[in-house]
Amino acid sequence: MLIIKNLNVYYGKVHALKHVSLHLNRGEIVTLIGANGAGKTTLLNTLSSLLPVASGEIFLEGNPVAGLAADRVVSLGLSQVPEGRQVFNPLTVEENLELGAYLRYRAREPKSQIVADLERMFAMFPRLKERRRQAAGTLSGGEQQMLAIGRALMARPKLLLLDEPSMGLAPLVVQEIFRVIERLRSEEGTTILLVEQNARAALKVADRGYVLETGKVMLEGDASELLKNKDVQRAYLGRDKQEIEAAGLA
Amino acid sequence: MEFFNQITQYAISGLSTGAIYALIGLSFAIIFNSTGIINFAQGEFVMLGGVLAIVSITALHLPMPAAVAVAVVGTTAVGLAFERLAIRPLKNATPLSLIIVTIGASILIRGLVMLIWGKDTKALPPFSGDTPIEVAGATILPQHLWIFAVTLLVIVASRLFFHHTITGKAMRACSFNRRAASLVGIGVGRMVLLSFLISSALGALAGVIIAPLTMTAYDVGVMLGLKGFCAAIMGGMGSGFGTVLGGLILGVLESLGAGLISSGYKDAIAFFILLLILFVRPQGLFKKGETDRV
Numbered sequence: 327m328l329i330i331k332n333l334n335v336y337y338g339k340v341h342a343l344k345h346v347s348l349h350l351n352r353g354e355i356v357t358l359i360g361a362n363g364a365g366k367t368t369l370l371n372t373l374s375s376l377l378p379v380a381s382g383e384i385f386l387e388g389n390p391v392a393g394l395a396a397d398r399v400v401s402l403g404l405s406q407v408p409e410g411r412q413v414f415n416p417l418t419v420e421e422n423l424e425l426g427a428y429l430r431y432r433a434r435e436p437k438s439q440i441v442a443d444l445e446r447m448f449a450m451f452p453r454l455k456e457r458r459r460q461a462a463g464t465l466s467g468g469e470q471q472m473l474a475i476g477r478a479l480m481a482r483p484k485l486l487l488l489d490e491p492s493m494g495l496a497p498l499v500v501q502e503i504f505r506v507i508e509r510l511r512s513e514e515g516t517t518i519l520l521v522e523q524n525a526r527a528a529l530k531v532a533d534r535g536y537v538l539e540t541g542k543v544m545l546e547g548d549a550s551e552l553l554k555n556k557d558v559q560r561a562y563l564g565r566d567k568q569e570i571e572a573a574g575l576a
Numbered sequence: 577m578e579f580f581n582q583i584t585q586y587a588i589s590g591l592s593t594g595a596i597y598a599l600i601g602l603s604f605a606i607i608f609n610s611t612g613i614i615n616f617a618q619g620e621f622v623m624l625g626g627v628l629a630i631v632s633i634t635a636l637h638l639p640m641p642a643a644v645a646v647a648v649v650g651t652t653a654v655g656l657a658f659e660r661l662a663i664r665p666l667k668n669a670t671p672l673s674l675i676i677v678t679i680g681a682s683i684l685i686r687g688l689v690m691l692i693w694g695k696d697t698k699a700l701p702p703f704s705g706d707t708p709i710e711v712a713g714a715t716i717l718p719q720h721l722w723i724f725a726v727t728l729l730v731i732v733a734s735r736l737f738f739h740h741t742i743t744g745k746a747m748r749a750c751s752f753n754r755r756a757a758s759l760v761g762i763g764v765g766r767m768v769l770l771s772f773l774i775s776s777a778l779g780a781l782a783g784v785i786i787a788p789l790t791m792t793a794y795d796v797g798v799m800l801g802l803k804g805f806c807a808a809i810m811g812g813m814g815s816g817f818g819t820v821l822g823g824l825i826l827g828v829l830e831s832l833g834a835g836l837i838s839s840g841y842k843d844a845i846a847f848f849i850l851l852l853i854l855f856v857r858p859q860g861l862f863k864k865g866e867t868d869r870v
Contacts, residue, residue: 400761412756414749421745429761431742
Protein backbone atom coordinates (compact mmCIF):
# COMPACT_ATOMS: atom_id res chain seq x y z
CA MET A 327 0.00 0.00 0.00
CA LEU A 328 2.57 2.54 1.16
CA ILE A 329 6.29 2.08 0.73
CA ILE A 330 8.86 4.58 1.97
CA LYS A 331 12.45 3.97 0.95
CA ASN A 332 15.47 5.67 2.42
CA LEU A 333 13.72 8.99 2.97
CA ASN A 334 15.67 12.10 3.93
CA VAL A 335 13.94 15.35 4.81
CA TYR A 336 15.30 18.62 6.07
CA TYR A 337 13.26 20.97 8.20
CA GLY A 338 15.07 24.23 7.61
CA LYS A 339 18.68 23.24 8.32
CA VAL A 340 17.75 20.37 10.61
CA HIS A 341 18.13 16.89 9.16
CA ALA A 342 14.68 15.86 10.41
CA LEU A 343 14.32 12.41 8.82
CA LYS A 344 17.39 10.26 8.28
CA HIS A 345 17.21 7.33 5.89
CA VAL A 346 13.71 6.38 7.01
CA SER A 347 12.24 3.26 5.43
CA LEU A 348 8.87 1.82 6.31
CA HIS A 349 5.83 0.23 4.74
CA LEU A 350 2.13 -0.31 5.34
CA ASN A 351 0.06 -3.22 4.08
CA ARG A 352 -3.53 -2.79 3.03
CA GLY A 353 -5.97 -2.77 5.96
CA GLU A 354 -3.25 -2.39 8.55
CA ILE A 355 -3.06 0.04 11.44
CA VAL A 356 0.54 1.03 11.92
CA THR A 357 1.64 3.38 14.64
CA LEU A 358 4.62 5.64 14.80
CA ILE A 359 5.83 6.36 18.30
CA GLY A 360 8.60 8.59 19.51
CA ALA A 361 9.34 11.57 21.67
CA ASN A 362 8.64 15.17 20.73
CA GLY A 363 10.86 16.24 17.88
CA ALA A 364 11.57 12.68 16.77
CA GLY A 365 10.20 13.50 13.32
CA LYS A 366 6.76 11.90 13.42
CA THR A 367 4.80 14.94 12.27
CA THR A 368 7.56 15.73 9.76
CA LEU A 369 7.07 12.29 8.24
CA LEU A 370 3.30 12.75 7.93
CA ASN A 371 3.70 16.23 6.44
CA THR A 372 6.23 14.90 3.95
CA LEU A 373 3.77 12.18 2.92
CA SER A 374 1.12 14.90 2.41
CA SER A 375 3.62 16.89 0.31
CA LEU A 376 3.61 19.84 2.70
CA LEU A 377 7.39 19.42 3.03
CA PRO A 378 9.82 18.67 0.22
CA VAL A 379 11.70 15.40 -0.01
CA ALA A 380 15.49 15.79 -0.06
CA SER A 381 16.11 12.23 -1.23
CA GLY A 382 14.40 8.88 -1.12
CA GLU A 383 11.19 7.48 -2.53
CA ILE A 384 7.54 7.26 -1.50
CA PHE A 385 5.08 5.01 -3.30
CA LEU A 386 1.34 4.84 -2.69
CA GLU A 387 -0.05 1.76 -4.42
CA GLY A 388 2.90 1.92 -6.78
CA ASN A 389 2.43 5.62 -7.62
CA PRO A 390 5.33 7.91 -6.74
CA VAL A 391 4.21 10.58 -4.26
CA ALA A 392 7.41 12.56 -3.68
CA GLY A 393 7.33 15.92 -5.45
CA LEU A 394 3.59 15.94 -6.17
CA ALA A 395 1.46 18.94 -5.20
CA ALA A 396 -0.51 18.51 -1.97
CA ASP A 397 -3.86 18.30 -3.77
CA ARG A 398 -2.57 15.56 -6.12
CA VAL A 399 -1.60 13.46 -3.11
CA VAL A 400 -5.14 13.73 -1.75
CA SER A 401 -6.57 12.67 -5.09
CA LEU A 402 -4.27 9.62 -5.07
CA GLY A 403 -6.07 8.55 -1.89
CA LEU A 404 -3.96 9.81 0.97
CA SER A 405 -5.66 12.06 3.53
CA GLN A 406 -4.26 13.52 6.72
CA VAL A 407 -6.02 14.46 9.93
CA PRO A 408 -3.59 17.11 11.13
CA GLU A 409 -2.24 17.67 14.61
CA GLY A 410 -4.50 20.00 16.62
CA ARG A 411 -7.58 19.19 14.39
CA GLN A 412 -7.31 22.35 12.30
CA VAL A 413 -10.98 22.38 11.37
CA PHE A 414 -12.25 25.44 9.54
CA ASN A 415 -13.62 27.32 12.58
CA PRO A 416 -15.82 29.91 10.86
CA LEU A 417 -17.46 27.35 8.57
CA THR A 418 -20.31 25.11 9.65
CA VAL A 419 -19.83 21.45 10.50
CA GLU A 420 -21.55 20.49 7.28
CA GLU A 421 -19.39 22.83 5.19
CA ASN A 422 -16.26 21.37 6.78
CA LEU A 423 -17.37 17.89 5.76
CA GLU A 424 -18.30 19.04 2.25
CA LEU A 425 -14.84 20.53 1.81
CA GLY A 426 -13.39 17.14 2.71
CA ALA A 427 -14.95 16.04 -0.58
CA TYR A 428 -13.64 19.11 -2.43
CA LEU A 429 -11.72 17.12 -5.04
CA ARG A 430 -14.73 14.88 -5.61
CA TYR A 431 -16.83 17.97 -6.35
CA ARG A 432 -14.08 19.17 -8.67
CA ALA A 433 -14.05 15.76 -10.40
CA ARG A 434 -17.80 16.23 -10.98
CA GLU A 435 -18.74 13.16 -9.04
CA PRO A 436 -22.54 12.85 -8.77
CA LYS A 437 -23.71 14.94 -5.84
CA SER A 438 -25.90 12.12 -4.55
CA GLN A 439 -22.80 10.02 -3.78
CA ILE A 440 -21.22 12.83 -1.82
CA VAL A 441 -24.44 13.49 0.10
CA ALA A 442 -24.66 9.76 0.87
CA ASP A 443 -21.16 9.91 2.36
CA LEU A 444 -22.14 12.99 4.34
CA GLU A 445 -25.02 11.04 5.86
CA ARG A 446 -22.65 8.14 6.56
CA MET A 447 -20.42 10.52 8.55
CA PHE A 448 -23.44 11.77 10.47
CA ALA A 449 -24.38 8.16 11.23
CA MET A 450 -20.85 7.45 12.45
CA PHE A 451 -20.65 10.67 14.48
CA PRO A 452 -24.22 11.46 15.62
CA ARG A 453 -23.09 14.50 17.58
CA LEU A 454 -21.89 16.15 14.40
CA LYS A 455 -25.35 15.70 12.94
CA GLU A 456 -26.93 17.57 15.85
CA ARG A 457 -24.51 20.40 15.24
CA ARG A 458 -24.38 20.36 11.46
CA ARG A 459 -25.33 24.03 11.07
CA GLN A 460 -23.08 25.23 13.89
CA ALA A 461 -19.72 26.87 13.28
CA ALA A 462 -16.95 24.31 13.75
CA GLY A 463 -15.13 26.67 16.12
CA THR A 464 -17.93 26.29 18.68
CA LEU A 465 -17.50 22.52 19.03
CA SER A 466 -15.72 20.84 21.95
CA GLY A 467 -12.22 19.46 21.40
CA GLY A 468 -13.49 15.90 21.02
CA GLU A 469 -16.17 16.93 18.56
CA GLN A 470 -13.62 18.88 16.55
CA GLN A 471 -11.46 15.77 16.39
CA MET A 472 -14.42 13.75 15.12
CA LEU A 473 -15.05 16.47 12.55
CA ALA A 474 -11.43 16.47 11.44
CA ILE A 475 -11.57 12.70 10.99
CA GLY A 476 -14.90 12.94 9.17
CA ARG A 477 -13.55 15.66 6.91
CA ALA A 478 -10.59 13.48 5.94
CA LEU A 479 -12.85 10.47 5.35
CA MET A 480 -15.06 12.49 2.99
CA ALA A 481 -12.23 12.28 0.45
CA ARG A 482 -12.63 8.46 0.56
CA PRO A 483 -8.98 7.92 1.33
CA LYS A 484 -7.26 4.57 0.90
CA LEU A 485 -4.72 5.61 3.50
CA LEU A 486 -5.51 7.81 6.47
CA LEU A 487 -2.78 9.61 8.39
CA LEU A 488 -3.76 10.51 11.95
CA ASP A 489 -1.53 12.96 13.79
CA GLU A 490 -1.94 12.92 17.58
CA PRO A 491 -5.71 12.40 17.56
CA SER A 492 -5.86 12.15 21.37
CA MET A 493 -3.90 15.31 22.08
CA GLY A 494 -5.47 17.54 24.72
CA LEU A 495 -8.61 15.44 25.11
CA ALA A 496 -10.22 14.07 28.26
CA PRO A 497 -9.59 10.34 28.91
CA LEU A 498 -13.17 9.34 28.11
CA VAL A 499 -13.01 11.20 24.80
CA VAL A 500 -9.66 9.58 24.03
CA GLN A 501 -11.26 6.16 24.45
CA GLU A 502 -14.00 7.19 22.06
CA ILE A 503 -11.46 8.31 19.46
CA PHE A 504 -9.62 4.99 19.66
CA ARG A 505 -12.91 3.13 19.27
CA VAL A 506 -13.52 5.16 16.13
CA ILE A 507 -10.08 4.20 14.80
CA GLU A 508 -10.82 0.51 15.34
CA ARG A 509 -14.19 0.86 13.66
CA LEU A 510 -12.64 2.58 10.63
CA ARG A 511 -10.48 -0.44 10.04
CA SER A 512 -13.10 -3.09 10.76
CA GLU A 513 -16.06 -1.41 9.00
CA GLU A 514 -14.43 0.67 6.28
CA GLY A 515 -11.22 -1.27 5.74
CA THR A 516 -9.21 1.95 5.88
CA THR A 517 -5.45 1.62 6.18
CA ILE A 518 -4.22 3.87 8.97
CA LEU A 519 -0.89 5.39 9.92
CA LEU A 520 -1.26 6.63 13.48
CA VAL A 521 1.09 9.02 15.23
CA GLU A 522 0.59 9.16 18.98
CA GLN A 523 2.14 10.45 22.17
CA ASN A 524 -0.07 7.99 23.99
CA ALA A 525 2.07 5.03 22.94
CA ARG A 526 0.28 2.44 25.03
CA ALA A 527 -3.15 3.15 23.56
CA ALA A 528 -1.69 3.37 20.07
CA LEU A 529 0.14 0.03 20.34
CA LYS A 530 -3.06 -1.57 21.63
CA VAL A 531 -5.05 -0.72 18.50
CA ALA A 532 -2.17 -1.10 16.05
CA ASP A 533 -0.96 -4.19 14.21
CA ARG A 534 2.60 -2.99 13.90
CA GLY A 535 4.67 -0.11 15.11
CA TYR A 536 7.79 1.87 14.34
CA VAL A 537 9.81 3.70 16.96
CA LEU A 538 11.31 6.93 15.72
CA GLU A 539 14.18 8.63 17.53
CA THR A 540 15.83 11.84 16.34
CA GLY A 541 14.75 11.20 12.78
CA LYS A 542 15.75 7.54 12.57
CA VAL A 543 13.75 4.34 12.80
CA MET A 544 15.24 2.66 15.88
CA LEU A 545 12.87 -0.27 16.24
CA GLU A 546 10.06 -1.89 14.34
CA GLY A 547 7.84 -4.86 14.93
CA ASP A 548 4.45 -6.22 15.84
CA ALA A 549 2.59 -3.94 18.21
CA SER A 550 2.25 -6.68 20.82
CA GLU A 551 5.99 -7.27 20.76
CA LEU A 552 6.76 -3.59 21.05
CA LEU A 553 4.43 -3.38 24.04
CA LYS A 554 6.57 -6.02 25.73
CA ASN A 555 9.90 -4.57 24.64
CA LYS A 556 11.86 -3.31 27.63
CA ASP A 557 13.35 -0.28 25.91
CA VAL A 558 9.96 0.76 24.62
CA GLN A 559 8.42 0.26 28.03
CA ARG A 560 11.04 2.39 29.69
CA ALA A 561 11.15 5.16 27.12
CA TYR A 562 7.55 5.46 26.01
CA LEU A 563 5.25 3.55 28.31
CA GLY A 564 6.33 5.23 31.52
CA ARG A 565 7.63 2.22 33.44
CA ASP A 566 10.91 2.55 35.25
CA LYS A 567 13.71 -0.01 35.27
CA GLN A 568 12.83 -1.55 38.62
CA GLU A 569 9.23 -2.14 37.65
CA ILE A 570 10.35 -3.87 34.47
CA GLU A 571 12.81 -6.05 36.35
CA ALA A 572 10.19 -6.87 38.96
CA ALA A 573 7.75 -7.83 36.22
CA GLY A 574 10.47 -9.94 34.60
CA LEU A 575 11.06 -11.87 37.86
CA ALA A 576 7.39 -12.49 38.46
CA MET B 577 -38.12 71.93 5.38
CA GLU B 578 -35.39 73.36 3.20
CA PHE B 579 -32.82 72.00 5.63
CA PHE B 580 -34.46 68.60 5.74
CA ASN B 581 -34.45 68.40 1.94
CA GLN B 582 -30.81 69.28 1.92
CA ILE B 583 -30.00 66.51 4.40
CA THR B 584 -31.90 63.99 2.28
CA GLN B 585 -29.96 65.12 -0.75
CA TYR B 586 -26.64 64.71 1.02
CA ALA B 587 -27.69 61.31 2.31
CA ILE B 588 -28.60 60.08 -1.17
CA SER B 589 -25.38 61.17 -2.80
CA GLY B 590 -23.49 59.91 0.26
CA LEU B 591 -25.11 56.51 0.00
CA SER B 592 -24.23 56.22 -3.66
CA THR B 593 -20.55 57.07 -3.21
CA GLY B 594 -20.68 54.92 -0.08
CA ALA B 595 -21.89 52.00 -2.18
CA ILE B 596 -18.87 52.47 -4.42
CA TYR B 597 -16.56 52.50 -1.38
CA ALA B 598 -18.30 49.33 -0.22
CA LEU B 599 -17.60 47.56 -3.51
CA ILE B 600 -13.97 48.62 -3.44
CA GLY B 601 -13.76 47.64 0.23
CA LEU B 602 -15.09 44.17 -0.62
CA SER B 603 -12.47 43.79 -3.31
CA PHE B 604 -9.75 44.68 -0.79
CA ALA B 605 -11.14 42.16 1.68
CA ILE B 606 -11.28 39.32 -0.83
CA ILE B 607 -7.57 39.55 -1.63
CA PHE B 608 -6.65 40.18 1.99
CA ASN B 609 -8.52 37.08 3.12
CA SER B 610 -6.89 34.78 0.63
CA THR B 611 -3.34 36.13 0.76
CA GLY B 612 -2.96 38.29 3.86
CA ILE B 613 -1.85 41.23 1.72
CA ILE B 614 -3.40 44.64 1.22
CA ASN B 615 -3.45 45.22 -2.50
CA PHE B 616 -2.67 48.89 -2.93
CA ALA B 617 -3.13 48.52 -6.68
CA GLN B 618 -6.83 48.02 -5.99
CA GLY B 619 -7.62 51.66 -6.73
CA GLU B 620 -5.97 51.32 -10.15
CA PHE B 621 -8.38 48.52 -11.02
CA VAL B 622 -11.20 50.96 -10.24
CA MET B 623 -9.59 53.62 -12.43
CA LEU B 624 -8.98 51.10 -15.23
CA GLY B 625 -12.66 50.16 -15.17
CA GLY B 626 -13.71 53.75 -15.79
CA VAL B 627 -10.98 54.46 -18.34
CA LEU B 628 -11.57 51.30 -20.37
CA ALA B 629 -15.31 52.00 -20.48
CA ILE B 630 -14.73 55.55 -21.75
CA VAL B 631 -12.22 54.36 -24.36
CA SER B 632 -14.65 51.68 -25.55
CA ILE B 633 -17.38 54.25 -26.04
CA THR B 634 -15.47 57.22 -27.44
CA ALA B 635 -12.76 55.47 -29.48
CA LEU B 636 -14.33 52.11 -30.30
CA HIS B 637 -17.94 53.41 -30.47
CA LEU B 638 -19.27 50.40 -28.60
CA PRO B 639 -22.74 50.46 -27.04
CA MET B 640 -22.83 50.90 -23.26
CA PRO B 641 -23.37 47.24 -22.24
CA ALA B 642 -20.46 46.16 -24.43
CA ALA B 643 -18.31 48.95 -23.00
CA VAL B 644 -19.04 47.80 -19.47
CA ALA B 645 -18.16 44.24 -20.43
CA VAL B 646 -14.88 45.37 -22.04
CA ALA B 647 -14.01 47.38 -18.95
CA VAL B 648 -14.65 44.52 -16.54
CA VAL B 649 -13.02 41.80 -18.69
CA GLY B 650 -10.05 44.02 -19.57
CA THR B 651 -9.40 44.93 -15.94
CA THR B 652 -9.76 41.32 -14.88
CA ALA B 653 -7.11 40.44 -17.45
CA VAL B 654 -4.82 43.02 -15.84
CA GLY B 655 -5.59 41.46 -12.45
CA LEU B 656 -4.66 38.05 -13.83
CA ALA B 657 -1.40 39.32 -15.30
CA PHE B 658 -0.63 41.10 -12.03
CA GLU B 659 -1.07 37.94 -9.96
CA ARG B 660 0.88 35.78 -12.40
CA LEU B 661 3.77 38.18 -12.99
CA ALA B 662 4.15 40.01 -9.70
CA ILE B 663 2.60 37.96 -6.90
CA ARG B 664 3.01 34.28 -7.79
CA PRO B 665 6.75 34.39 -8.58
CA LEU B 666 7.37 35.72 -5.05
CA LYS B 667 6.01 32.58 -3.43
CA ASN B 668 7.82 32.80 -0.13
CA ALA B 669 7.86 36.57 0.29
CA THR B 670 6.46 38.12 3.44
CA PRO B 671 3.14 39.99 3.23
CA LEU B 672 5.03 43.23 3.78
CA SER B 673 7.20 42.84 0.69
CA LEU B 674 4.16 41.79 -1.33
CA ILE B 675 2.35 44.92 -0.18
CA ILE B 676 5.29 46.96 -1.43
CA VAL B 677 5.04 45.10 -4.74
CA THR B 678 1.39 46.16 -4.99
CA ILE B 679 2.37 49.78 -4.38
CA GLY B 680 4.91 49.47 -7.19
CA ALA B 681 2.32 47.94 -9.48
CA SER B 682 -0.09 50.74 -8.70
CA ILE B 683 2.49 53.39 -9.67
CA LEU B 684 3.29 51.47 -12.86
CA ILE B 685 -0.35 51.09 -13.94
CA ARG B 686 -1.10 54.74 -13.17
CA GLY B 687 1.98 55.88 -15.10
CA LEU B 688 1.15 53.76 -18.16
CA VAL B 689 -2.43 55.04 -18.27
CA MET B 690 -1.16 58.61 -17.99
CA LEU B 691 1.23 58.05 -20.91
CA ILE B 692 -1.33 56.39 -23.14
CA TRP B 693 -4.49 58.25 -22.18
CA GLY B 694 -3.15 61.61 -21.08
CA LYS B 695 -3.90 63.69 -18.05
CA ASP B 696 -7.38 64.80 -19.11
CA THR B 697 -10.42 64.21 -17.00
CA LYS B 698 -13.24 62.64 -18.97
CA ALA B 699 -16.76 61.53 -18.16
CA LEU B 700 -18.64 58.44 -19.15
CA PRO B 701 -22.21 59.18 -20.31
CA PRO B 702 -24.81 58.05 -17.74
CA PHE B 703 -26.27 54.58 -18.35
CA SER B 704 -29.85 55.80 -18.79
CA GLY B 705 -29.97 59.55 -19.23
CA ASP B 706 -29.69 62.25 -16.62
CA THR B 707 -33.27 63.29 -16.02
CA PRO B 708 -33.48 63.66 -12.24
CA ILE B 709 -36.19 61.91 -10.27
CA GLU B 710 -37.81 63.79 -7.36
CA VAL B 711 -38.00 61.84 -4.11
CA ALA B 712 -39.03 63.46 -0.83
CA GLY B 713 -37.83 66.85 -1.96
CA ALA B 714 -34.46 65.55 -3.07
CA THR B 715 -33.36 64.61 -6.56
CA ILE B 716 -31.98 61.25 -7.51
CA LEU B 717 -30.17 60.70 -10.78
CA PRO B 718 -30.84 57.50 -12.70
CA GLN B 719 -27.13 56.73 -12.27
CA HIS B 720 -27.64 56.66 -8.48
CA LEU B 721 -30.25 53.97 -8.98
CA TRP B 722 -27.82 52.01 -11.17
CA ILE B 723 -25.21 52.21 -8.43
CA PHE B 724 -27.64 50.98 -5.76
CA ALA B 725 -28.88 48.17 -7.99
CA VAL B 726 -25.42 46.96 -9.00
CA THR B 727 -24.17 47.10 -5.41
CA LEU B 728 -27.15 45.13 -4.18
CA LEU B 729 -26.63 42.59 -6.93
CA VAL B 730 -22.95 42.19 -6.05
CA ILE B 731 -23.77 41.68 -2.38
CA VAL B 732 -26.36 39.02 -3.14
CA ALA B 733 -24.11 37.33 -5.68
CA SER B 734 -21.12 37.24 -3.35
CA ARG B 735 -23.24 35.87 -0.53
CA LEU B 736 -24.44 33.10 -2.85
CA PHE B 737 -20.93 32.43 -4.09
CA PHE B 738 -19.21 32.29 -0.71
CA HIS B 739 -21.90 30.33 1.09
CA HIS B 740 -23.53 28.14 -1.51
CA THR B 741 -20.84 27.01 -3.95
CA ILE B 742 -18.03 24.60 -3.19
CA THR B 743 -15.47 26.97 -4.69
CA GLY B 744 -16.68 29.83 -2.50
CA LYS B 745 -16.58 27.64 0.58
CA ALA B 746 -13.09 26.52 -0.38
CA MET B 747 -12.01 30.16 -0.58
CA ARG B 748 -13.36 30.81 2.90
CA ALA B 749 -11.63 27.69 4.21
CA CYS B 750 -8.42 28.77 2.56
CA SER B 751 -8.56 32.20 4.12
CA PHE B 752 -9.02 30.69 7.56
CA ASN B 753 -6.36 27.98 7.37
CA ARG B 754 -4.29 27.48 4.23
CA ARG B 755 -2.49 24.46 5.52
CA ALA B 756 -5.64 22.56 6.39
CA ALA B 757 -7.10 23.66 3.06
CA SER B 758 -4.27 22.07 1.12
CA LEU B 759 -4.65 18.92 3.22
CA VAL B 760 -8.21 18.46 1.89
CA GLY B 761 -6.91 19.03 -1.62
CA ILE B 762 -7.75 22.69 -2.17
CA GLY B 763 -5.18 24.22 -4.52
CA VAL B 764 -4.17 27.30 -2.58
CA GLY B 765 -2.51 28.96 -5.58
CA ARG B 766 -5.72 28.60 -7.57
CA MET B 767 -7.69 30.27 -4.79
CA VAL B 768 -5.24 33.18 -4.68
CA LEU B 769 -5.55 33.66 -8.44
CA LEU B 770 -9.34 33.47 -8.20
CA SER B 771 -9.36 36.11 -5.48
CA PHE B 772 -7.36 38.45 -7.73
CA LEU B 773 -9.77 37.85 -10.60
CA ILE B 774 -12.89 38.48 -8.53
CA SER B 775 -11.34 41.45 -6.85
CA SER B 776 -10.20 43.17 -10.05
CA ALA B 777 -13.57 42.53 -11.70
CA LEU B 778 -15.33 44.03 -8.70
CA GLY B 779 -13.02 47.05 -8.69
CA ALA B 780 -13.61 47.62 -12.40
CA LEU B 781 -17.36 47.40 -11.93
CA ALA B 782 -17.20 50.03 -9.21
CA GLY B 783 -15.10 52.24 -11.47
CA VAL B 784 -17.54 51.94 -14.36
CA ILE B 785 -20.70 52.71 -12.46
CA ILE B 786 -19.27 55.75 -10.73
CA ALA B 787 -17.55 57.19 -13.83
CA PRO B 788 -20.68 59.03 -15.07
CA LEU B 789 -21.01 60.87 -11.74
CA THR B 790 -17.48 61.80 -10.80
CA MET B 791 -15.53 61.81 -14.07
CA THR B 792 -12.38 59.77 -14.51
CA ALA B 793 -8.71 60.53 -14.89
CA TYR B 794 -5.55 58.47 -14.62
CA ASP B 795 -5.18 59.29 -10.93
CA VAL B 796 -8.69 58.82 -9.52
CA GLY B 797 -7.73 55.37 -8.28
CA VAL B 798 -5.57 56.69 -5.46
CA MET B 799 -8.35 58.37 -3.54
CA LEU B 800 -11.05 55.82 -4.37
CA GLY B 801 -8.70 53.02 -3.36
CA LEU B 802 -7.90 54.62 -0.02
CA LYS B 803 -11.58 55.25 0.68
CA GLY B 804 -12.39 51.64 -0.15
CA PHE B 805 -9.55 50.55 2.12
CA CYS B 806 -11.10 52.68 4.84
CA ALA B 807 -14.45 50.92 4.33
CA ALA B 808 -12.74 47.53 4.55
CA ILE B 809 -10.98 48.55 7.77
CA MET B 810 -14.31 49.66 9.24
CA GLY B 811 -15.70 46.24 8.38
CA GLY B 812 -12.72 44.49 9.95
CA MET B 813 -11.44 43.23 6.58
CA GLY B 814 -14.31 40.78 6.41
CA SER B 815 -15.89 40.15 3.06
CA GLY B 816 -19.40 40.60 4.36
CA PHE B 817 -21.91 43.12 5.55
CA GLY B 818 -19.49 44.90 7.84
CA THR B 819 -17.52 46.24 4.91
CA VAL B 820 -20.68 47.24 3.03
CA LEU B 821 -21.98 49.06 6.08
CA GLY B 822 -18.57 50.64 6.60
CA GLY B 823 -18.60 51.97 3.04
CA LEU B 824 -22.10 53.38 3.36
CA ILE B 825 -21.39 55.07 6.69
CA LEU B 826 -18.20 56.56 5.28
CA GLY B 827 -19.98 57.84 2.18
CA VAL B 828 -22.79 59.48 4.15
CA LEU B 829 -20.46 61.07 6.74
CA GLU B 830 -18.28 62.43 3.97
CA SER B 831 -21.21 63.86 2.08
CA LEU B 832 -22.80 65.41 5.19
CA GLY B 833 -19.47 66.84 6.26
CA ALA B 834 -18.82 68.28 2.84
CA GLY B 835 -22.33 69.76 2.61
CA LEU B 836 -22.75 71.11 6.12
CA ILE B 837 -19.20 72.11 7.02
CA SER B 838 -17.06 72.57 3.94
CA SER B 839 -16.36 70.48 0.86
CA GLY B 840 -12.67 71.01 1.57
CA TYR B 841 -12.94 68.61 4.53
CA LYS B 842 -14.39 65.74 2.49
CA ASP B 843 -11.22 63.64 2.26
CA ALA B 844 -10.02 64.71 5.69
CA ILE B 845 -13.19 63.23 7.20
CA ALA B 846 -12.52 59.85 5.61
CA PHE B 847 -8.96 59.69 6.82
CA PHE B 848 -9.86 60.96 10.27
CA ILE B 849 -12.30 58.05 10.53
CA LEU B 850 -9.66 55.65 9.20
CA LEU B 851 -7.10 56.71 11.80
CA LEU B 852 -9.67 56.70 14.58
CA ILE B 853 -10.67 53.16 13.81
CA LEU B 854 -7.10 51.94 13.45
CA PHE B 855 -6.34 53.40 16.89
CA VAL B 856 -9.49 52.45 18.74
CA ARG B 857 -11.01 49.42 17.06
CA PRO B 858 -8.48 47.87 14.68
CA GLN B 859 -10.58 44.71 14.51
CA GLY B 860 -13.37 46.66 12.78
CA LEU B 861 -16.58 48.25 13.96
CA PHE B 862 -18.82 45.23 13.89
CA LYS B 863 -16.57 42.29 14.60
CA LYS B 864 -17.01 40.39 17.78
CA GLY B 865 -13.85 39.02 19.32
CA GLU B 866 -13.22 35.50 18.09
CA THR B 867 -12.05 32.78 20.37
CA ASP B 868 -9.97 29.92 19.12
CA ARG B 869 -10.04 26.48 20.56
CA VAL B 870 -6.75 24.68 20.69
